[in-house]
Amino acid sequence: MLSLFFTTIVFTLLSAVVFILPLSFGVKGAVFIALLLIGLSVMVWASTNIRSGVYLKTINSNPRHINEVAITFDDGPDGDQTPRILDLLEKYDAKATFFVIGRKAKENLPVLNRMVQKGHIIGNHSYGHSNWFPFKTVQTIRREILETRAIIEQVIKKPNSYFRPPFGILNPNIARALANLDFLTVGWTIRSLDTQNEEAKIVFNRIIKKMKGGDIILLHDTSKNILGILEKLLVYLSDNEIKAVTIDELMKD
Ligand SMILES: [Zn+2]
Structure with missing residues (x-):
């Protein structure tokens, strides 16, 4: 669009x-x-275009894993919806990757703990996710990312290795801010456009229309109809014997 x-x-x-x-x-x-x-x-x-690779190399899919997809959630954790997302993932024995906003993560540490206990991956999605994030200085961007990394590592007890830029926007400043931080920057192949308040069925159909094995799917904890969208997707994946795995698992080999 x-x-x-x-x-x-x-x-x-x-x-x-x-x-x-x-x-x-x-x-x-x-x-x-x-x-x-x-x-x-x-x-x-x-x-x-996060897949362009012009400013930074990004991970966007792994077509070798034809029977798997990675579901990713941005902009959480949401105190109300994320626990219910975790319930649904557990119900369908699915794993996911959550790109959390540092400020929200700090206020919802028990939710982050539950993500780890259930085998999900937590990634970094900046500290404040401001509309101005892409226009900030290298130092400010780096500080935000490191602040969020510290919060995440306090919970996961190992290095926070995945990053997704707010709005999927990359530019020279963000690339410089990430230099030497050993992050793998994660994009997607399936953009669900789930934040547009459409009916769950419409978003679900949009996802499966283009989806193939090895894809990374972009969803948001904060979308109004996320629970309906996710349940439809998880049922579809299970019916088609496609496993929902973490980014770690998808990128193996
Ligand atoms: Zn975001």
């Missing part, structure tokens, strides 16, 4: 450049502006 939006905007701007601007700036000026716009579009694409 987003890429279609960007393509339309870029195409419209380029058409304007090619057909209208030569009249006011001359051909050289128009070519310059066209190149500038193409450069800007590539930058936007590289920042908003």
Whole structure:
């Protein structure tokens, strides 16, 4: 959806450049502006497409594991919904990976403890998840990530090795902030768009339409219909003999 939006905007701007601007700036000026716009579009694409690998290498799937998928939850823990997500995962004998926000993790340590006890993986999703996170300085970004790492490690008692950037946005500052921290940055292959308040059935259908073995699925603890979406997905996986595993397990071999 987003890429279609960007393509339309870029195409419209380029058409304007090619057909209208030569009249006011001359051909050289128009070519310059066209190149500038193409450069800007590539930058936007590289920042908003976590799989591009332009700024940082990311883990997005493991097609060799055809009978497994990794379900990932961002933006929790949520005091109300995350415990119920954990109940559902247990009911269907499924494992997942939770990319937690440091500030929320600190207030919900018992939920984090339960994740560990049940064999799930906890990853780092920044401390505050502010809309401005991608625009912060290298030092601030690094401090947020380290603060969250400390909270997570207090619970998991081993190194916190997985990171997912807020909004899936990567840029040179975030890449520099992560330098030498030994994180594996995790993206996804299936974006459920579960935060749009649609009916569970619509989101579930969107997920399974493109899903194949080895995929990483992006969900959110905070989505209004997350419990309905998750239960439908877990039933589907079990009916099709596909195992929901942690990122650790999916990336083996
Ligand atoms: Zn997020």
